[in-house]
Amino acid sequence: MTTETLWIIVLGCSAATFAWRLLGVAVVRKINPEGAIFRWITCVSYAMVAGLVFRMLMMPESELASVSLAIRFGAVAIAFAAYFLFSRRLVAGVVAGGLSLSALVHWFS
Amino acid sequence: MVSGNSAVIRKALLDSLSLPAFILLSTMMGFGSLARSTGFTPEMAALATAFIWGLPGQLAMVELTATGQGVIAIVFACSLANARFFPMVVSFIPAMSREKSGFAALILYAQLLSINSWAMCLKQFPHIDPAYRRLYYVVFALTILCAAVAGTLLGYHVSAVLPRPLVLGLIFLSPLFFALVLSAVSGACERASLLLGCAVVPVAHQFFPAVDLLLTGLIGGSTGFLLGRITHVKRILS
Numbered sequence: 486m487t488t489e490t491l492w493i494i495v496l497g498c499s500a501a502t503f504a505w506r507l508l509g510v511a512v513v514r515k516i517n518p519e520g521a522i523f524r525w526i527t528c529v530s531y532a533m534v535a536g537l538v539f540r541m542l543m544m545p546e547s548e549l550a551s552v553s554l555a556i557r558f559g560a561v562a563i564a565f566a567a568y569f570l571f572s573r574r575l576v577a578g579v580v581a582g583g584l585s586l587s588a589l590v591h592w593f594s
Numbered sequence: 595m596v597s598g599n600s601a602v603i604r605k606a607l608l609d610s611l612s613l614p615a616f617i618l619l620s621t622m623m624g625f626g627s628l629a630r631s632t633g634f635t636p637e638m639a640a641l642a643t644a645f646i647w648g649l650p651g652q653l654a655m656v657e658l659t660a661t662g663q664g665v666i667a668i669v670f671a672c673s674l675a676n677a678r679f680f681p682m683v684v685s686f687i688p689a690m691s692r693e694k695s696g697f698a699a700l701i702l703y704a705q706l707l708s709i710n711s712w713a714m715c716l717k718q719f720p721h722i723d724p725a726y727r728r729l730y731y732v733v734f735a736l737t738i739l740c741a742a743v744a745g746t747l748l749g750y751h752v753s754a755v756l757p758r759p760l761v762l763g764l765i766f767l768s769p770l771f772f773a774l775v776l777s778a779v780s781g782a783c784e785r786a787s788l789l790l791g792c793a794v795v796p797v798a799h800q801f802f803p804a805v806d807l808l809l810t811g812l813i814g815g816s817t818g819f820l821l822g823r824i825t826h827v828k829r830i831l832s
Contacts, residue, residue, distance in 0.1 A: 498646050498655045500669075502651050513688065513700065526681045527685035532812075532814030534712075535787070536810035538773050575771065582770045583763045584763065590762050
Protein backbone atom coordinates (compact mmCIF):
# COMPACT_ATOMS: atom_id res chain seq x y z
CA MET A 486 0.00 0.00 0.00
CA THR A 487 1.12 3.59 -0.57
CA THR A 488 2.26 5.80 2.30
CA GLU A 489 -0.83 8.01 1.86
CA THR A 490 -3.18 5.03 2.17
CA LEU A 491 -1.40 3.84 5.32
CA TRP A 492 -1.72 7.32 6.86
CA ILE A 493 -5.43 7.36 6.03
CA ILE A 494 -5.78 3.95 7.72
CA VAL A 495 -3.99 5.12 10.91
CA LEU A 496 -6.02 8.34 11.13
CA GLY A 497 -9.27 6.58 10.23
CA CYS A 498 -8.73 3.93 12.91
CA SER A 499 -7.91 6.63 15.48
CA ALA A 500 -11.10 8.53 14.62
CA ALA A 501 -13.19 5.34 14.67
CA THR A 502 -11.94 4.43 18.15
CA PHE A 503 -12.42 7.98 19.36
CA ALA A 504 -16.06 7.82 18.24
CA TRP A 505 -16.78 5.14 20.89
CA ARG A 506 -15.06 7.23 23.56
CA LEU A 507 -17.04 10.30 22.50
CA LEU A 508 -20.27 8.30 22.67
CA GLY A 509 -19.27 7.29 26.21
CA VAL A 510 -18.77 10.95 27.17
CA ALA A 511 -22.17 11.86 25.69
CA VAL A 512 -23.90 9.14 27.74
CA VAL A 513 -21.95 9.72 30.96
CA ARG A 514 -23.18 13.33 31.08
CA LYS A 515 -26.79 12.14 31.01
CA ILE A 516 -26.68 9.04 33.19
CA ASN A 517 -27.41 8.66 36.91
CA PRO A 518 -24.42 6.83 38.46
CA GLU A 519 -26.66 5.40 41.21
CA GLY A 520 -29.18 3.94 38.75
CA ALA A 521 -29.74 0.49 37.30
CA ILE A 522 -28.75 1.50 33.75
CA PHE A 523 -25.33 2.57 34.98
CA ARG A 524 -24.87 -0.76 36.80
CA TRP A 525 -25.92 -2.62 33.65
CA ILE A 526 -23.45 -0.73 31.42
CA THR A 527 -20.72 -1.43 34.01
CA CYS A 528 -21.53 -5.15 33.76
CA VAL A 529 -21.44 -4.97 29.95
CA SER A 530 -17.98 -3.37 30.12
CA TYR A 531 -16.73 -6.11 32.47
CA ALA A 532 -18.09 -8.87 30.22
CA MET A 533 -16.56 -7.27 27.11
CA VAL A 534 -13.15 -6.88 28.71
CA ALA A 535 -13.24 -10.41 30.16
CA GLY A 536 -14.27 -11.80 26.77
CA LEU A 537 -11.47 -9.89 25.10
CA VAL A 538 -8.83 -11.10 27.56
CA PHE A 539 -10.11 -14.68 27.30
CA ARG A 540 -9.99 -14.45 23.51
CA MET A 541 -6.44 -13.03 23.55
CA LEU A 542 -5.22 -15.86 25.80
CA MET A 543 -7.18 -18.85 24.53
CA MET A 544 -8.16 -17.98 20.93
CA PRO A 545 -5.45 -15.56 19.77
CA GLU A 546 -5.27 -14.36 16.18
CA SER A 547 -1.87 -12.71 16.55
CA GLU A 548 1.51 -14.43 16.61
CA LEU A 549 0.45 -16.22 19.80
CA ALA A 550 -1.78 -18.43 17.62
CA SER A 551 1.38 -20.35 16.70
CA VAL A 552 1.73 -21.45 20.35
CA SER A 553 -0.27 -24.58 21.20
CA LEU A 554 -3.31 -24.24 23.46
CA ALA A 555 -1.71 -26.62 25.99
CA ILE A 556 1.31 -24.32 26.40
CA ARG A 557 -0.83 -21.19 26.70
CA PHE A 558 -3.14 -22.86 29.20
CA GLY A 559 -0.17 -24.18 31.20
CA ALA A 560 1.44 -20.73 31.35
CA VAL A 561 -1.83 -19.13 32.53
CA ALA A 562 -2.18 -21.81 35.24
CA ILE A 563 1.41 -21.25 36.40
CA ALA A 564 0.82 -17.48 36.46
CA PHE A 565 -2.28 -17.83 38.66
CA ALA A 566 -0.50 -20.32 40.94
CA ALA A 567 2.43 -17.91 41.42
CA TYR A 568 0.04 -14.97 41.93
CA PHE A 569 -1.79 -16.71 44.79
CA LEU A 570 1.37 -18.31 46.21
CA PHE A 571 3.01 -14.89 46.56
CA SER A 572 0.00 -13.38 48.37
CA ARG A 573 -1.60 -11.87 45.25
CA ARG A 574 1.43 -10.00 43.95
CA LEU A 575 0.77 -9.14 40.29
CA VAL A 576 4.45 -9.02 39.41
CA ALA A 577 4.96 -12.63 40.60
CA GLY A 578 2.14 -13.90 38.37
CA VAL A 579 3.19 -11.89 35.33
CA VAL A 580 6.87 -12.86 35.55
CA ALA A 581 6.10 -16.55 36.19
CA GLY A 582 3.58 -16.68 33.33
CA GLY A 583 5.75 -14.85 30.80
CA LEU A 584 8.87 -16.86 31.61
CA SER A 585 7.06 -20.19 31.60
CA LEU A 586 5.49 -19.44 28.19
CA SER A 587 8.92 -18.55 26.76
CA ALA A 588 10.50 -21.65 28.31
CA LEU A 589 7.73 -24.00 27.15
CA VAL A 590 7.91 -22.61 23.61
CA HIS A 591 11.70 -22.95 23.67
CA TRP A 592 11.58 -26.61 24.79
CA PHE A 593 8.48 -27.99 23.12
CA SER A 594 8.11 -26.28 19.76
CA MET B 595 -5.93 7.50 52.11
CA VAL B 596 -3.50 9.39 49.88
CA SER B 597 -4.16 13.10 49.44
CA GLY B 598 -2.36 16.26 48.27
CA ASN B 599 -0.85 17.01 44.86
CA SER B 600 2.70 15.77 45.40
CA ALA B 601 1.73 12.59 47.31
CA VAL B 602 -0.87 11.65 44.67
CA ILE B 603 1.50 12.32 41.77
CA ARG B 604 4.19 10.27 43.50
CA LYS B 605 1.77 7.38 44.06
CA ALA B 606 0.58 7.52 40.42
CA LEU B 607 4.16 7.42 39.15
CA LEU B 608 5.15 4.61 41.51
CA ASP B 609 2.05 2.53 40.73
CA SER B 610 2.39 2.96 36.97
CA LEU B 611 6.15 2.40 36.84
CA SER B 612 6.08 -0.63 39.15
CA LEU B 613 4.45 -2.94 36.60
CA PRO B 614 1.82 -1.47 34.18
CA ALA B 615 4.34 0.69 32.29
CA PHE B 616 6.58 -2.33 31.82
CA ILE B 617 3.66 -4.45 30.61
CA LEU B 618 2.73 -1.83 28.02
CA LEU B 619 6.33 -1.34 26.94
CA SER B 620 6.67 -5.07 26.21
CA THR B 621 3.23 -5.46 24.61
CA MET B 622 3.68 -2.49 22.33
CA MET B 623 7.07 -3.87 21.28
CA GLY B 624 5.06 -6.72 19.77
CA PHE B 625 2.79 -4.21 18.00
CA GLY B 626 5.80 -2.19 16.78
CA SER B 627 7.40 -5.25 15.22
CA LEU B 628 4.13 -6.26 13.52
CA ALA B 629 3.61 -2.71 12.22
CA ARG B 630 7.07 -2.75 10.70
CA SER B 631 6.53 -6.06 8.92
CA THR B 632 3.28 -4.67 7.45
CA GLY B 633 4.95 -1.61 5.93
CA PHE B 634 3.91 1.15 8.36
CA THR B 635 6.53 3.82 9.11
CA PRO B 636 7.75 4.29 12.73
CA GLU B 637 5.83 7.61 12.91
CA MET B 638 2.60 5.85 11.90
CA ALA B 639 3.14 3.07 14.46
CA ALA B 640 3.85 5.55 17.28
CA LEU B 641 0.86 7.70 16.29
CA ALA B 642 -1.40 4.64 16.15
CA THR B 643 -0.42 3.70 19.70
CA ALA B 644 -0.92 7.25 20.99
CA PHE B 645 -4.25 7.96 19.28
CA ILE B 646 -5.98 4.61 18.82
CA TRP B 647 -4.67 3.62 22.28
CA GLY B 648 -6.32 0.21 22.28
CA LEU B 649 -4.26 -2.80 21.33
CA PRO B 650 -7.00 -5.06 19.88
CA GLY B 651 -7.97 -2.30 17.43
CA GLN B 652 -4.34 -1.66 16.58
CA LEU B 653 -3.78 -5.37 15.94
CA ALA B 654 -6.91 -5.53 13.76
CA MET B 655 -5.58 -2.57 11.77
CA VAL B 656 -2.16 -4.14 11.21
CA GLU B 657 -3.43 -7.66 10.49
CA LEU B 658 -6.09 -6.56 7.99
CA THR B 659 -3.63 -4.21 6.29
CA ALA B 660 -1.25 -7.16 5.93
CA THR B 661 -3.96 -9.18 4.18
CA GLY B 662 -4.65 -6.29 1.79
CA GLN B 663 -8.21 -5.35 2.85
CA GLY B 664 -9.81 -2.06 1.78
CA VAL B 665 -9.53 1.07 3.94
CA ILE B 666 -13.22 1.06 4.96
CA ALA B 667 -13.08 -2.60 6.03
CA ILE B 668 -9.93 -1.98 8.09
CA VAL B 669 -11.34 1.08 9.86
CA PHE B 670 -14.60 -0.74 10.54
CA ALA B 671 -12.83 -3.78 12.01
CA CYS B 672 -10.64 -1.58 14.21
CA SER B 673 -13.72 0.26 15.41
CA LEU B 674 -15.52 -2.97 16.35
CA ALA B 675 -12.43 -4.31 18.12
CA ASN B 676 -12.36 -1.16 20.26
CA ALA B 677 -16.10 -0.80 20.90
CA ARG B 678 -15.51 -1.64 24.58
CA PHE B 679 -14.40 1.96 25.14
CA PHE B 680 -18.03 3.06 25.09
CA PRO B 681 -19.15 1.07 28.18
CA MET B 682 -15.70 1.49 29.76
CA VAL B 683 -15.90 5.30 29.63
CA VAL B 684 -19.47 5.24 30.98
CA SER B 685 -18.53 3.00 33.92
CA PHE B 686 -15.18 4.62 34.67
CA ILE B 687 -15.82 8.36 34.85
CA PRO B 688 -18.51 8.31 37.59
CA ALA B 689 -16.39 5.82 39.57
CA MET B 690 -13.52 8.30 39.41
CA SER B 691 -15.43 11.43 40.32
CA ARG B 692 -19.03 12.36 41.07
CA GLU B 693 -18.27 16.04 40.48
CA LYS B 694 -19.29 17.48 37.13
CA SER B 695 -16.31 17.84 34.79
CA GLY B 696 -16.17 20.15 31.78
CA PHE B 697 -16.58 18.72 28.28
CA ALA B 698 -12.89 19.17 27.39
CA ALA B 699 -11.80 17.39 30.58
CA LEU B 700 -14.22 14.52 29.89
CA ILE B 701 -12.81 14.15 26.37
CA LEU B 702 -9.29 14.00 27.82
CA TYR B 703 -10.30 11.34 30.37
CA ALA B 704 -12.03 9.30 27.66
CA GLN B 705 -9.12 9.50 25.24
CA LEU B 706 -6.57 8.41 27.89
CA LEU B 707 -8.59 5.38 28.99
CA SER B 708 -7.22 1.89 28.34
CA ILE B 709 -7.90 -1.48 29.98
CA ASN B 710 -4.72 -1.02 31.98
CA SER B 711 -5.62 2.39 33.46
CA TRP B 712 -9.28 1.39 33.81
CA ALA B 713 -8.52 -1.77 35.82
CA MET B 714 -5.61 -0.40 37.87
CA CYS B 715 -7.25 2.92 38.75
CA LEU B 716 -10.56 1.27 39.76
CA LYS B 717 -8.44 -0.91 42.05
CA GLN B 718 -6.52 2.03 43.56
CA PHE B 719 -9.31 4.63 43.84
CA PRO B 720 -10.52 3.41 47.29
CA HIS B 721 -7.08 4.37 48.64
CA ILE B 722 -7.10 7.87 47.12
CA ASP B 723 -8.88 11.02 48.29
CA PRO B 724 -11.83 11.47 45.85
CA ALA B 725 -10.78 15.07 45.17
CA TYR B 726 -7.43 13.83 43.82
CA ARG B 727 -8.54 10.78 41.84
CA ARG B 728 -8.66 12.66 38.54
CA LEU B 729 -5.08 13.86 39.02
CA TYR B 730 -3.99 10.32 39.89
CA TYR B 731 -5.67 8.93 36.78
CA VAL B 732 -4.23 11.50 34.37
CA VAL B 733 -0.67 11.05 35.69
CA PHE B 734 -1.04 7.25 35.66
CA ALA B 735 -2.49 7.15 32.15
CA LEU B 736 0.04 9.59 30.68
CA THR B 737 2.93 7.60 32.17
CA ILE B 738 1.82 4.32 30.66
CA LEU B 739 1.00 6.08 27.36
CA CYS B 740 4.62 7.30 27.19
CA ALA B 741 5.86 3.79 27.97
CA ALA B 742 3.60 2.39 25.24
CA VAL B 743 4.88 4.81 22.59
CA ALA B 744 8.48 4.08 23.65
CA GLY B 745 7.75 0.35 23.43
CA THR B 746 6.23 0.73 19.96
CA LEU B 747 9.35 2.47 18.66
CA LEU B 748 11.66 0.06 20.46
CA GLY B 749 9.82 -2.94 19.04
CA TYR B 750 9.81 -1.37 15.59
CA HIS B 751 13.59 -1.09 15.62
CA VAL B 752 14.88 -4.02 17.68
CA SER B 753 12.36 -6.87 17.76
CA ALA B 754 13.82 -8.50 14.66
CA VAL B 755 16.88 -9.44 16.70
CA LEU B 756 14.97 -10.88 19.69
CA PRO B 757 14.57 -14.69 19.87
CA ARG B 758 11.05 -15.90 19.01
CA PRO B 759 10.21 -17.50 22.42
CA LEU B 760 11.01 -14.18 24.10
CA VAL B 761 8.84 -12.15 21.68
CA LEU B 762 5.95 -14.57 22.29
CA GLY B 763 6.46 -14.26 26.06
CA LEU B 764 6.30 -10.46 25.77
CA ILE B 765 3.07 -10.49 23.74
CA PHE B 766 1.59 -12.89 26.28
CA LEU B 767 2.24 -10.57 29.25
CA SER B 768 -0.54 -8.10 28.52
CA PRO B 769 -3.62 -10.40 28.48
CA LEU B 770 -2.08 -12.34 31.37
CA PHE B 771 -1.73 -9.16 33.42
CA PHE B 772 -5.37 -8.20 32.75
CA ALA B 773 -6.54 -11.70 33.70
CA LEU B 774 -4.75 -11.43 37.06
CA VAL B 775 -6.05 -7.91 37.74
CA LEU B 776 -9.63 -8.85 36.82
CA SER B 777 -9.56 -11.95 39.04
CA ALA B 778 -9.42 -9.59 42.03
CA VAL B 779 -12.54 -7.59 41.04
CA SER B 780 -15.22 -7.57 43.73
CA GLY B 781 -19.02 -7.30 43.52
CA ALA B 782 -21.44 -10.08 42.58
CA CYS B 783 -22.69 -8.46 39.32
CA GLU B 784 -19.15 -7.70 38.21
CA ARG B 785 -17.80 -11.17 38.97
CA ALA B 786 -20.77 -12.85 37.29
CA SER B 787 -20.24 -10.65 34.20
CA LEU B 788 -16.54 -11.50 34.07
CA LEU B 789 -17.19 -15.25 34.23
CA LEU B 790 -20.04 -15.06 31.71
CA GLY B 791 -17.90 -12.97 29.37
CA CYS B 792 -15.35 -15.81 29.28
CA ALA B 793 -18.11 -18.36 28.75
CA VAL B 794 -19.91 -16.48 25.94
CA VAL B 795 -16.94 -15.33 23.88
CA PRO B 796 -15.95 -18.74 22.39
CA VAL B 797 -19.51 -19.25 21.12
CA ALA B 798 -19.89 -15.69 19.86
CA HIS B 799 -16.50 -15.88 18.16
CA GLN B 800 -17.42 -19.16 16.46
CA PHE B 801 -20.68 -17.91 14.94
CA PHE B 802 -20.32 -14.11 14.69
CA PRO B 803 -16.57 -13.36 14.64
CA ALA B 804 -16.98 -9.75 13.44
CA VAL B 805 -19.17 -8.70 16.38
CA ASP B 806 -18.10 -11.32 18.94
CA LEU B 807 -17.08 -8.83 21.64
CA LEU B 808 -20.21 -6.70 21.28
CA LEU B 809 -22.37 -9.82 21.65
CA THR B 810 -20.24 -11.04 24.56
CA GLY B 811 -20.67 -7.72 26.34
CA LEU B 812 -24.43 -7.54 25.78
CA ILE B 813 -25.23 -11.18 26.60
CA GLY B 814 -22.63 -11.75 29.34
CA GLY B 815 -23.10 -8.34 30.93
CA SER B 816 -26.91 -8.39 30.92
CA THR B 817 -27.04 -11.92 32.34
CA GLY B 818 -24.36 -11.06 34.91
CA PHE B 819 -26.29 -7.94 35.88
CA LEU B 820 -29.47 -9.96 36.46
CA LEU B 821 -27.74 -12.91 38.17
CA GLY B 822 -25.80 -10.64 40.51
CA ARG B 823 -29.07 -9.31 41.89
CA ILE B 824 -30.20 -12.77 43.02
CA THR B 825 -29.26 -13.17 46.67
CA HIS B 826 -28.23 -16.80 46.38
CA VAL B 827 -25.81 -16.14 43.50
CA LYS B 828 -24.50 -13.11 45.37
CA ARG B 829 -23.46 -15.32 48.27
CA ILE B 830 -21.58 -17.80 46.03
CA LEU B 831 -19.70 -15.09 44.14
CA SER B 832 -18.59 -12.84 46.96
